[in-house]
Amino acid sequence: MKTKIFCDSADYETIKFFNNKSIVDGFTTNPSLMRISGAKNYKDYSFKILKICKKKPISFEVFADDQKQMLKQAYKISTWAKNVYVKIPVVNSKGKFMGPVIKELSTKGIKLNITAIYSFEQVERVFKCLDKKTKSIISIFAGRMADGGIDPLPIFKKSIALVKKNKNIEILWASTREAYNFIQAKQLGCNIITVPAKIINQVYNFGANTKELTLGTVKGFLNDSKKSKFKI
Numbered sequence: 006m007k008t009k010i011f012c013d014s015a016d017y018e019t020i021k022f023f024n025n026k027s028i029v030d031g032f033t034t035n036p037s038l039m040r041i042s043g044a045k046n047y048k049d050y051s052f053k054i055l056k057i058c059k060k061k062p063i064s065f066e067v068f069a070d071d072q073k074q075m076l077k078q079a080y081k082i083s084t085w086a087k088n089v090y091v092k093i094p095v096v097n098s099k100g101k102f103m104g105p106v107i108k109e110l111s112t113k114g115i116k117l118n119i120t121a122i123y124s125f126e127q128v129e130r131v132f133k134c135l136d137k138k139t140k141s142i143i144s145i146f147a148g149r150m151a152d153g154g155i156d157p158l159p160i161f162k163k164s165i166a167l168v169k170k171n172k173n174i175e176i177l178w179a180s181t182r183e184a185y186n187f188i189q190a191k192q193l194g195c196n197i198i199t200v201p202a203k204i205i206n207q208v209y210n211f212g213a214n215t216k217e218l219t220l221g222t223v224k225g226f227l228n229d230s231k232k233s234k235f236k237i
C-alpha cells in the first residue's frame with residue numbers, strides 16, 4: 006500500500022514548487038501556517054493558492070469556534086474548489102466535540118479533514134459521525150504527541166484497523182518531526198503523511214550510507230573546530 010506524501014504548508018512558493026512534483030500528492034494548511042505565510046485575507050490567499058493547485062487535494066481549516074459559525078465557514082470553503090477538503094477540529098477551544106458539525110457536513114458529501122486528534126477514542130467518535138460514502142481524512146498529530154512523551158504508534162495501529170474496510174476514509178500522520186516518520190507511517194499502513202517541505206527533501210534523498218554519514222559527521226566537527234581555532 007502506498008503512503009501518500011502531502012506537503013504541510015501554506016507558503017505560496019512551496020505549494021507552487023511541489024504542485025508539479027510527483028513525490029507530493031496533496032497539501033494541508035492550517036490557520037497558523039496561513040499566518041506564517043503572510044496571509045492577510047484568508048479567502049483571497051486561499052484562492053491565490055487554488056489558482057496554482059487545481060487538482061491535488063488541499064485542506065483549508067475553519068477558524069470559527071462555535072458550531073453555527075463553523076458550519077457557515079465550512080459550507081463556504083467547500084465551494085472554493087473541487088479539490089478542497091474542509092478541515093474541522095475535533096473539538097472547539099472549549100473542548101466541545103464537533104460531532105454534529107462533522108455529521109452534517111459529511112452527510113452532505115463535503116470532503117472533510119478532521120484535525121487535532123490525539124486519542125483513539127476521538128478517532129472512534131469521529132468515525133461514527135462520518136458518512137462512509139464521503140471522502141474524509143482523520144489527522145492524528147503524531148509529533149505533538151511525541152513531544153509530550155506519548156507514543157503515537159498504538160493510536161495509529163488501532164485507527165488504521167478501525168477504518169480499514171472504508172476506502173473513503175484515510176488516516177493521516179500529521180505533525181511530522183523527522184524524515185524517519187515517513188518510514189514509520191509506511192510500516193503502519195497509514196494512507197497519508199503530511200510533511201514540511203524541508204523534510205520532504207530529506208525523504209526524496211533517502212538512501213543514506215552509514216560510512217558516508219560517519220565521514221560527514223567527523224568532517225563537520227573538524228571544520229567547526231578549525232573555524233573556531235580551538236586549541237587545548
Ligand code: E4P
Pocket residue numbers: 013033034035120144146148149178179180181199
Ligand atoms: C496537519 O494537517 C497540521 O497542519 C500539521 O501537521 C501540524 O503540525 P505541527 O505540529 O508541526 O504544527
